[in-house]
Amino acid sequence: MSDILEISELGVVRAGLPVLERFSLRLESGESVVVLGETGSGKEALLRVVGGFCDKSDVVTGTIRFGEAEARPAARRGRPPIRIAYLPNPLSRPLAPHATVLSQLGRVVARKMGSPLGSAREELRLALERLPGGVTPALLDAKPGKLDAVSQAIALLAATSAQTPDLVLADHAMADLGPSAIAMLLAALAEEKKRLGFALLYVTGGLQPPARLGGRVVVLRAGRIIEEGDARRLIGGHAHAYTRMLFKAMPRLTLDRPKRSSARGQPLLQVHGLSFQPGTSSRDGITFELRRGASLALVGEEGSGRHAFLRAVLGFDHPPSGRVVFDAVDINILSQAMAARIRRRIAFIIGTDDSLDPRMTLWDTVEEPLRAHLNLSRDLRAGYRESALTRVGLASHQGSRPVGTLTAFEKRRLQVARAIVGAPLLAVIDEPLKGLDAFARTIMREVLTDFRLAQGPAFLVVTSDLSVAQALADDAMVFKDGKLVERGAIVDILKQPQDPATRALIEAVSLPDLSQSPAAV
Amino acid sequence: MLEFAARQAVRLAVGLVGAVLVAALISAIAEPHAHGLSPYLTAAARRLLSFARLDFGRSAITGLPAFGEIARRAPSTLLTVAAGGCVALAVGLPLGLLFSIEAIRRAASPLMQIVTALPVFCAGLALAYGAFRLLHWPVSVNTPVNGPLAPDQAFRFAALPVLTVGLAGAAAVQLALRRAASQSSGESFRVGLRRLGLGAFEIERAYVVPQVIAGLVSSAGEIVLALLSATVVAEWVFHLPGAADLFVKSVALNDWNMTAIVLFLFAALAFVADFFGRVAGFVLANEASG
């Protein structure tokens, strides 16, 4: 196999700070390399240089060679002698919101191939036919806002393979799409790679790509290569301490029963015949109970109904039928003022950025529940605030910083700090690891577990990842197509899944045993 | 599209109904027996019914039908607004495009801030002074223009108010264009499509320019509002016998019926321009080429 890409001593400096130092890599035709690192590790800078999209402010050193051409300074932009295709993440909104996906991707393929638009669309259609997911050109004749992220990801993958590239640059291409979708898309990518023989440079902060694609993994930290080696070796634990810590966040299911103390006390949340789909009656509704200190996960893919169910349980939406009793009180028959008093004992930790008010400061966000619900002195409030911020690792941050300036990881932890001071009876946790890289996921899992152990609230977890469900809850309800399909202790569900939807969810987080498979995909 | 147009139509209807109600309330002040809340409201209701019958009453000053007065004066004002609008586009569009380039904007910002901070009447007087001193044009700031004029004289007398209104409108045009351009510049799709392989010019032409134009067209309401405000001042400064001048004089002389009609005319112009601007902007934004 010939070299398709050779990078020598690449360095990138931005605003006087080195973001990538002495990076060297050789990639052969048909080979794949996963560049793994947290935010700020330098992987984005690497992608910018290889893709030819450096900022004017980047100072680039080192050389780069594509295919058979001569090595040239990496700072020099120019048309590379090989076909390079860029595969972005649909959640990064790479397409214009006011034109259809089909028209934009058709134009991209036509441009890259130098062919007429009609042929490009035909190539796209053929590429879509080869991919799973049932996405058709007719479906793509819609604006990005009207299309779900997984369909857009499939479309982007089809556009990539329609270009018959020599090298594919995957830019966190499948991050946060849900474990099932990630598994499906990575398998499809691997298939296309085998079929077309392109080299793959996959830049990611997540662990699914190295685990599923195998091959070579380069671990970056603070702009330097920490480790480089075969995925099997690194995942197997024979690795640098930092790499081992990164891979701790890998989804792992276990069949061991949790050592947590069993649920005690009175029922905290009782749901009777709650139906959350229009046109259904209480006969089709769901009945369950969550005791104080217990934990329940609502598991399912996007659109499975778990969010609709949660909104019905918490009273955001009025359900067609059913009754919800929280702490022995039917919330829906209370006045707004009384219901508000009950709701004080509920906390939310949400995996999106918009659950916190971006105008508020860090300290105000944590103190607000204390100020609003309790008549505490300023010193006492400050004490609780500091204690909560210390528990989540935000105590050193400037308290007057607006929430809008924080990173996703900081905001996620801030939500936990706000929950801590509220001393809730129930914590609703919705996709808590969304948008976080591997390192942040590990820390976040620990923060949530510590919160649960220290204060003992009941956990109601909403996720599409069974491994996250298992890490944070003991029992689960599995949803598919708006219906509850399975329920029980998570360990029992894993041992004997009854429904195909459950089996699919298990499969999505069951990573291949790379020791049994060929070295490179 | 239909849903959007319907929403805007409701907005327009609410605005026009509101304007009619306000006009009726103002016109009712002129009623001789409208003292006290109940008689006043009754008078206002009567006025509303009259408006519905297209009976706009008479001017308290001249005694002539109000509609006739408006019909006599409005064309001059509308012409000033329209001509001013053309000047606004001719000046504002290139400026807006230039200033969407950040470096140029930063360099020109101090001068632009000074120019746009100048009140319209000061700008009008400054233009008149410049025309008088440098071009030796006759100006009408102190005496109204009477009698038939030769074409070149008519042009000179009309140019200054039109320029005054146009420059006020140009400030609004360049701002709307710049805002639309900067909104697009922050969008992630520009980076995304570039990385996917499209050229910068192609992205601008196919995806950015239509949105910028749509943004500008959507701001038609704001622009017309700026033109109308400037027209009131320009007609007063340059002694033009238009509807805006009529409004000022009607208020000064307590001719409330006339005041109400003129106010409604201007409000209706602003609402209608806003409606068509928003709908056209929506259509343009959604018809972007693929």
Next chain:
Amino acid sequence: MSAAGEAQSLLRTASRATGWTGLGLVAVAVFLADFLARAPAGATGIGRMLEAPSEAHLFGTDLLGRDVLSETLHGLSETAIHAFVGAMIAILVGSLFGAVAGRFPRPLAAVLRSLFGVFASVPALFLTILAIGLTARFYAPIMAGLAAAPLAFVRAFDRVDTGSTHAEYAKATGIAATTLLRRDLTYEFRGNFAAAAARALAAVAIILSTASFLGFGAEPPARDLGLMIAAAKTSYLAAWWTAAFPALALLVLVLCARLAAGLEEGERP
């Protein structure tokens, strides 16, 4: 932040600082007008009529032999004070009420938004002239403030994102509407009050001076920059200083207020 972003941020900060410094100097001029001016307000026959700027009269004299520098200082003082009064009314009735109304029950909030939106669509100058005509010229600052209020209301109202996710989650955890309102007001005014006040000042200063120019604002013998410029209309073609310096003073006031508010070039205050 990129270099371009930093330059932009620096320019914005410098603009604001310039604006507030200018307003500070205007405030000093307002308070010391009587001291700084060579002659009391309206004192005629100080010099010859329509004398060009000279050492004796830095800004020249007007048609009645008044010192234009003194008159400009008095006029600036009066205009600034009236504009300040109007601006405070615009803030109270507009920004503050708008922020509060954003949290009213939906139907009431919608009605208020529509009502204020209708008035915001009419040029504030028209509303001011109408209101002064209905009342009296004495109330010009108040009417100008009320006329500027609808736009301020609409802006503040629209900033209150009642359907925002964070407000929804806050309510779901028992945070009362009053706490959310307090949150809005705290951050609205902590972040925006000074800018909103400067913006209102710019708007009212323009409206008031234009109204005075048209004959609806201050009445003689009150000193007002708009009034001064209106009076200079008959003589300024021959004696430019009679209108230029009052216009310059007005420009300085409006420009400083706009810069302090962080308004973009051509943005309606």
